[in-house]
Amino acid sequence: MIPQVSQLPTGQGDVLGWIFQVAWIALIVATFIYGQRIQMTLMLREVEGSLFRLKFMRDKGRKTAISTLKELGGSETDPTDRVDRFLEYVAIQPVNLDPSGVIWRLEHILNVRDVRFKDEVKLMVPGVDEVQTNNMENMLEAALALNIIYKVIRHFYVLGKKTKSLYIIMQLQMLLPIILREAEAFSNALQAFTHGQPIGDGAGALVAAKLMHGHRAKKIAKDTVMAKLSIEGRTAYVLKAKGPGGNVGKPGEAIKQILEKNKGKIATAIVVDAALKLEGENPGEVAEGVGVAIGGPQIEKYKVEETVLKYKVPVNVVLIKEDIGDAVSTMRKEIFDAADGVIDRIKRLILERTKKGDSIIIAGIGNTIGIGQ
Amino acid sequence: MSKADSPSKGFSSIMIIIVIVALGLSIAAFFFAANALIVTQDVIQGSYFALIGIMGLTLLTYMLIQTRKRTLSLSIQAQKVATTILCQKCGFKNLRDFQRGDFIFKEAEGCPKCNEKMMIASIYREVKKKKGKKELS
Known part of the structure; x- marks a missing residue:
């Protein structure tokens, strides 16, 4: 545009044309020499x-x-x-x-x-x-x-x-x-x-709380409570962090103690936790698998892995998907609603993987802020 | 917290250069446009210079609006959280705003229908989905 204007027939056209030409060449040279600096300045x-x-x-x-x-x-x-x-x-x-x-x-x-x-x-x-x-x-x-x-x-x-x-x-x-x-x-x-509102990370604790509500919960490890109840004819040891204060408890220690007390006679352990979703997945989607799903500094995860290996106890996992923003902010409705679906999955898992009279562990992992028991 | 730990607040030198150049070009272009339209009465040349002047001013306005936008967007909106109170006997439900001290499974006031103690059944926030966004499933 500028060189075209500089070509216009005017009394000052030549001078103006020269100015625009020089400015144009100077701009190209400056871009060659200082291109990286300009890019860096823009990035900064x-x-x-x-x-x-x-x-x-x-x-x-x-x-x-x-x-x-x-x-x-x-x-x-x-x-x-x-x-x-x-x-x-x-x-x-x-x-x-x-x-x-x-x-x-x-x-x-x-x-x-x-x-x-x-x-x-x-x-x-x-x-x-x-x-x-x-x-x-x-x-x-x-x-x-x-x-x-x-x-x-x-x-x-x-x-x-x-x-x-x-x-x-x-x-x-x-x-x-x-x-x-x-x-x-x-x-x-x-x-x-x-x-003191419940957060997305507490999805696992919410599932455990829903299962143990109405049963006597007792302290099993530091900041961790456990209730013994019957589900589908099996004895279930349901545990979660002690609410409603912001706590993650010691679920690894609690699972270890239950296994030790029962001398490893546990048919299966089911770990329920919130998991980071991939972009494109919906919050509140539920996935199943095997392994120990306990986040944080891995200490509790290590304790569970060591103990289940010692007694050869199979570990199943049920995950509730959410992104990092949902995990630490007030629980979304989709995640809250997913809890009932997770309970159905747990019951199905119990029926498929265990026999009547067996003992099982259900561990609700996560920060239990805003969730009682 | 020391004051020295904040990033510089002033405009960067590159921003100042761009603003000065755009302003200078715009003023010069308007001067030449006026000269062409009034003195030499060349409408085409006058229009070209006026167009350059308008473009320069638009660029300046855009940059200033962008800077203002950044200042305005620095706010965190409080999330609206709902508490549902449920009567386990008759199924009566009451939805209200969250109040400090609420937690799931907390005993609440008596049921207005059956007088039984109610319980907080859920606490959550609803996120409205943005319209017009198609996602791959």
Whole structure:
């Protein structure tokens, strides 16, 4: 367009034409020499925009945590300093150069972390009940996750800017849409944890709660309850994390104890858990299979695998599909509705895989926030 | 939280250069358009320059709107959560907004029909599907 205009017959046409020609050549040369820099600048601009969004989410998480703790604790204590300290909390992984016993060392570190987190909450809001302590701990962990995500992304953004490395910036720009989705999920999780609403991850716990409702539930492991009931003529040991506070319990330890007490005489173990869906799948879709479906740092999964191997107990799994956003935010209707379908599948599995009079284990895995028993 | 840990808030230099160039070009184009239409009375040339000026201004407006949009989109909407209270005796159902302290299987108020204690049967959020989106099944 510009060169055409420059050709127009006018008194200033030649001068204008020259200016446009020179500008055009300069643009081509600049593109050759500074193409990568221009590309990097544009990418940095995009990363910067996402970083602002992450910062907004991090700040919102911090503010929500502080205001909720203030509301619970009354005007006597100001938890701001403690919350700020909490958001910088780190747990260092055990050495895995010699992998022998690493699971138990990791479990010890995570137990210490859990106790420390709960103590911190009790110090921030003294006198709150166990349910609120667990919910507030979950809320603070979501805020902590948002802080870590923001800081790591900012680290690579500043590093890329300092070193002018296109490859650092490029990787960051390519990964950011997925990272933002995860951060948005944690941001939505704050609402669920603050108010004690059930979350998508609790789908397995919901199934177990529906099965054990109306039966006496007793503590079997730390933060874990178990009820003994009869399903289709079989003795079922149904277990879940102790609700309605935000808890995942120790399902691996509980399954291990039931197996040990019954000397391995368990016909089958059925593990029910939420699983990440693939894009294109609908939330609340149910899938079956074999194996131990317990997420997190794999300690509980390891315990179950070790014990079922010892007694040669078959392990079946029923999964409820959902995406990362659904997993940590308030439970969607589709996921809630899927629970009844899962119970039907469990009953079918029991009828097909076991005989009358057998004993079975049904483990509902996941965070039981907002779900009683 | 220190103040130093926030990303820079100002416009980037490349953005400023683009804005200045587009603004300069637009002003120059409008000047030449006016010159062509009034002094030399060349309608075609005047129209071309006016078109360049309008394009430059459109680009500027678009960039400014984009920047504004980014600021506006920084908000998190609260999700609407529903609680269903069920009477296990007569099947009476009551749907209301979630209240702090609600949890599934919590005992609720008496049933207005049979006076039996009701129970919270479900807590969930409904997500409206976006219309016009076809997905492969």
